[in-house]
Amino acid sequence: MCTKFYDSEFSFLISTTEIGNSQIIYEEFWFYTEFVNIFFQNTTLQEKEKERKIENVIKERKEIVIKERKEEKERTERKEKEGNGKERTERREKENLVLYKFLLEQLMNQRQKRNTPNNPRKNKIKRNENFAQKENEGSSSEEESNQFETQFQELVDSLMDSNSITRCEKYAELNHNISHYYLPIIGDFFDDTLLAVKNSLKKGSVEEQVLAIRCLLLFSITLEDAADEIFNQFEPLLLKYSLEGQNKLKIASIEALGILSYFITNTGDLDSSQKILRHCISILKNNFIPQNGGHEIYIAKVLNMCSLLLSLQANDFIGIELSGNNESDGGIFFEYIVNIGKSFLEYPDLDVRISSGRLITLAFNLKDRLEREEVVDSDIDVDAIVEIFNKLMKEYSQKVSKKTKTKQRAEFKQYISSIEECIYPKDLITIKSNKIHLEEWPKIIQLNIIRNFLGSGFQKHIEKNFLFSQLFGYRIKVESHRQKHYNKKSQRKEQKKNKKYRQQNITKERKKKNNFENQFM
Structure with missing residues (x-):
């Protein structure tokens, strides 16, 4: 007997026979069960793979969302920073606008004075028109000048702020205004700025100290008699910082010492320039070999300051003290400087080589002046120095770039022509x-x-x-608003002199009283 039936789920044919064929039925049933197990296993594997795929998709989606959120945060932060930068630039523009207007008015007044014709009738008409305009616009110009003074006062006051970043920003702004525009109004804020600079040099960061030193130099350039006062107050600090600390501070301090002493010597005081010249020579003599590297700019700056201060000794080349001994012979001093400059001609840095060559040529130029008067005699071999200059001018090494070769060639060509031919x-x-x-x-x-x-x-x-x-x-024409400033300066000088005389008289009277009382003791 044979029966057939179908499974509804798997559509699988199972055949049964008599009892004698029971072994065949068993085998077919076993095959059926194995098939069912395998099928279910396959279905579970497919579901697991689907779940894994879904999980991977979810993970990828999460990562994309996290990245998008991070990018949005970065965008917002950038926008906020850009907004702060824009606000700062707007403030600076507003502050500078008043200054620009003030300077433009001065220029327009000068042009009007130049363009006025010689006809007196036309001049009267133009004067009346200008007077009518000034009555309408005079108040606005006075307000703008007052605004400028108040803004400058606020800027100087902010140099004493507690935050170092704001102090650095204000120093940079003040230095920019003083260097790009000649502003004699600075004299009214001289004492306040000196106090701020003292605090920043003692307690501030390196960047703040460098900016403060630059501010001192700009004050000494704009104001005539400020260099002497600044040098007397800040000389010990600048001498200390020129030997210690980071390279930025060393460079700024040695530059300040050189430029300040340069302005002082033009007033007639040669002692300060000779003192700083000896200081620069001692730096070059003792510490010219850098151990860790990175001192090239510092050495070049020291050599430049030596040449600046040596250029002032054109008439007093003789009698400069070297290492505490008075040298009566100008030839000894000449040989000393040439030997120092010679030691830096083979230095790896280009700026150091150029500045050392300039120092040597300057010494030869000063020697030529004094040889006309038969004052200087020296034993230096000029041909040997010219040979070194020729080697540097005709350098063919492949390690050196073309730009440095051209610059070096042009500089040393000038040096050779000035030494050999006096051109x-x-x-x-x-x-x-x-x-x-x-x-x-x-x-x-x-x-x-x-x-x-x-x-x-x-x-x-x-x-x-x-x-x-x-x-x-x-020659230069001193304008009316500048003449007022010079008059203020002269008044200050007289006031200082009167104070000194008063103090001297007070001390004399006290001594007289004390002596008179001691007689009866």
Whole structure:
């Protein structure tokens, strides 16, 4: 008997026969059960794979969402930072607008004075028109000048702020305004700024100290008699920082000492410049080999300050003290400087080589001046120095770049021509329509150092700064608003002198009283 039936789920055929064929039925049933187990196993594996895929998709989605959230946070932070930067720039623009307007009004007044014709009738008409305009606009100009003074006072007061970042920002802003515009109004805020600079030099960070030293130098450039006062107050600190601390602070302090002593010597005091020159020579003599590297800029700056201060010794080349001994012979001092400069000619840094060559050529230039008077005799071999200069001019090594080769060639070519043929470099200063010609190394070295320090504000200072006209020998017209400032300066000098006399008289009277009382004791 044979029966057939189908399973509804699996549609599988099972056949049964008689009892004699029981073994076959068993085998077919066993095969059926095995098939069912395998099928169920396959279904569970498929479900697990699906679950794994779903989990992987969820993980990927989570990671994408996390990344998007991070990007959104970064965008918002950037927007906030950009917003703060915009606010700062807007503040600076608003603060500078008042200054620009004040300067523009001065320029317009100068142009009106130049363009006024000689006809008196037309001049009267124009004066009446200008007077009517000034009655309407005079109040606004006075308000703007008062705003400028108040803003400048706020800027100076913020130098004493508790936060170091704000102090650095205000120093940078003040330095920018003083260097790019000649502002004699600074004299009214001189004492307050000196107090702020003292605090920042003693307690501030390195960046703040560097900015404060630059502020001192800018004050000494804009105000005539400020350099002497600044040098007397800050000389010990600057001498200390020129030997200790980080390279930035060393560079700023040695530059400040050189430039301050340069301005003081032009007033007639040569002792300070000789003192700083000896200090620079001792640095080069004792500490010119850097142990850890990174001192190239510092050494180049010291050599430049040596050349600046040596350029002032054109008339007093003899009698400078070296290492505490008075040298009566100018030839000994000349040999001393040439040997120091010679030791840096084979230095790996380009700026150090150029500045050392400049120092040697300056010494030869000063020697040529004094040899005309038959004062200097030296045993230095000039041909040996010229050979070294020729080697540096004709350098063919592949390790050196083309840019450095061209720069070195141009500089040392000038040095050789000035030593051998006495052909000195020339430079021009243009002040509106006037042209001033400078020749020989001393004045050119002085001009280049001041030009590099002031940067783009050099032209403004040359056109309006009375101190530069004295240094480089040209005339300048002192305007009315500047004449008031000079009158204030003279009043201050008289007040200081009167204070000294009063104190001296008071001390004399006290001594007289004490002596008179001691007679009867």
